[in-house]
Amino acid sequence: MSDFIIETSQLTKSFKGHPALRGLDLRVPVGSIFGFLGRNGAGKTTTIKTLMGLLRSDSGSALVFGISVQDEKRSVDIRRRIGFVTEDKELYPYMTVEQIIRFTRPFFPKWRDDLERRYLRMFELPPAKKIPDLSKGTRSKLMLLLAIARGAELLILDEPTDGLDPAATEDVLRELVAVAASEGTTMFFSSHQLGEVETIADQIAIIDQGKTIVAGSLDDLKARYQRITVVFGELAQAPARWVEGVESVREEGRMVSILASNNVEAIVEQARSIPGAAVERFPVTLKEIFLEHVRSN
Amino acid sequence: MLWYKGWLETRFRLVLVLVVVALLILTQSNGSAKADVRGVIFIAGMSVWLQCIFLAAAGIVTQQSLQAAKGLHGSTLFTLTLPVSRFRLLAVRAGLGWLEMAGGIGTICCLLWFLFPVIRSSATPQEMAQFAAVLMVCGSAFYCITVLLATVLDDLWRVWGSLLCYGALGWLANKIPAPAAVNLFQAMSDRSPLLTHRMPWTAMAFALGLAAALFFAALKVVQIREY
Incomplete structure (x- = not known):
């Protein structure tokens, strides 16, 4: 069993001749809180989509849980073990909070009812409210509940605190750290809020123009x-x-x-x-x- | 739960489609005393076509389309990252749409039976049920054209593409008629049980084969798509 929950090697991807990833090397240790940083257009979303099986790389390899993300037959197993929060926080507009939880729950055999109840209460999510009637911040919290409650081994979070006020951001970051510590969940998150990353991450990678330019322990980097x-x-x-x-x-x-x-x-x-x-x-x-x-x- | 989600997405649009088709039939039934069986069959056939077009227009087949449209809706991203294969996603979406089409056909046939006396006098209830089955099976081929088009066309072109395709098919059917045994248009009209009192088994088998091939093609598109 590898020490790394995510491993990419020389990952490349182009869109209509424009390179988005140019030989990306990435290693995310098991159990870490990993901050994935980069400017707009650096390749963060492309990387995340490749890991989730939404895009196919042109060359190179990407493993999640030691399984190639290109393996279509096993890609369902990968996604069953991942909690994912999208950048735009969009969910089904015809569902209520309660309905989307009820919809999502059966897909994940390890669903945690205790975490569901906990975050419904903590995030003050109104069960009967329609999703379009929720504020962006509340939708962010709902997405976090849907990701965390599924009992995932790996959380992939794209701008998880986007739209949250400072107090809510504080609560969410604290809960993410608590989940990582108590459940042993690995957290891989992309964020522009460097202060937040600095608060909770223990590993980081900075990518630019589709390549990793800095990676390693945050403490080691700051000491260096x-x-x-x-x-x-x-x-x-x-x-x-x-x-x-x-x-x-x-x-x-x-x-x-x-x-x-x-x-x-x-x-x-x-x-x-x-x-x-x-x-x-x-x-x-x-x-x-x-x-x-x-x-x- | 995918069926549940699909039903929540499409239930109001299904009602709208059925209301429009029912109104069409009701307006035609004003002249029911003069209608003959062929006229009623024509109305039924048009209703099926209209259903397919409305299904495409209403996005019933591809609400939260599994296609890589520009400006991909975020909730589609949520769906695609669930631990479900793309085959199952497409199969459930298409299956639900087919069930809704079949339900619509059943409703249409019931309306035709009750609103057009000429049908009751020339066919048995069993033959009407057989006619409904023929429409469902042969209609499956046209429905799967909609499914395939929806996986390759974006929102803007989905309706127009379907309309163009059906128009082209209708024109081709007139110009270059397929052999009678596999002519789906004839199976749903001149060779339907309401007129021939026999089931067009060969045409129905051909329709199922064609529907399967179109669905398989749609599946391949969905599986290789990037999102």
Whole structure:
């Protein structure tokens, strides 16, 4: 049994000659909360649709639960073990909340009545209300209930907190973490809200132009990256060339801001060797790491 | 539950289709004293055609179509990501539509029986039931044309495509009549039990084979489609 619940290798996909995925490599560890990040058009939705069997890759492989997503006969088994929340949160307009729960339940033998009751109550979902009459935020919560209550081993969530107010977002994120911890569910979610990802994810991947550009443990990435600011004295100048490990340098008058991805101590030492320079180190946020990589890509 | 979902989607449209067809028959029945059996059969045949077109127009076959239309409706995404094969999704959708068409045909035949005395005087109830069965079986081939068209045409072209197709078929049937044994138009009219007092078994078998082939083609389209 693999340690990875999702594995893609050199996944490529084009639409009418336009490449959406260009050899995507991805590994999602079992039991992780995995943040899948990228700009608009980076290939996130294409990746998710490929994993769900809605698209066929041009080349490469994609395994979910060790099963190829191209295996049509077994693709039903894959989907029986996945809870999926779509980006647009659209559901059947002719059903009520109660009807769609009753409709969805029989497809999943591991359906959890206790989680259904819990989230009906917690999310304050009105059973008799028609789905089109629900706000976008409430529909998001309903979709989360439908995904979580099916007892899935893997949750694939596309912008799960889209449309939610801050308080509801807080509740949802807390519940997602609780589900991951108590049920051992792996969570693979795509989001533009980097702050939220930073709050709950333990693994991330950043993709851009259809390729993975950064992947790994979020803690390791944040430990590896540091921001170093150097304020120069009147006669001092920045070195012509910095030692290895500098991702980017931004100059603002007499101050230089350096984003370092490794070899931090050597960079700091080089900065301190400049006469009259004041050097400080700061931790970086996920947003800074994200912006740095997508801009430089 | 797929049947339940399909029924929720289509029940009001089914009622609308039946009301329109019933009104058509009722307006024709005003001249029922002058109607002959062939005229009644023509009305029945037209009603079946109208049902197929309305089914396409109302999206009964493909409400939340299994086709890769631009601007795919999000709830279709929800359906496609359920642990159900595309075969089952299509089979349930098409099966429900066929049952609704069959129910419509049964209703039409009952209306014809009660509204047109010429039918009651020239045919037995059993022959009327046989005529209904012929319409259902032969109508299946035309219905499956609708199913196939719905998997390849988007919302805008679904109705017009169906209309064009049926029009072309009707024109072809006049210009190049198929052999009598497999002529579905004749089986539903001149060679129907109401006139010949015999079942057109060969034509019915041909219709079932054609319907199966069209459904299989629709299935292949759905299975290879990307969404």
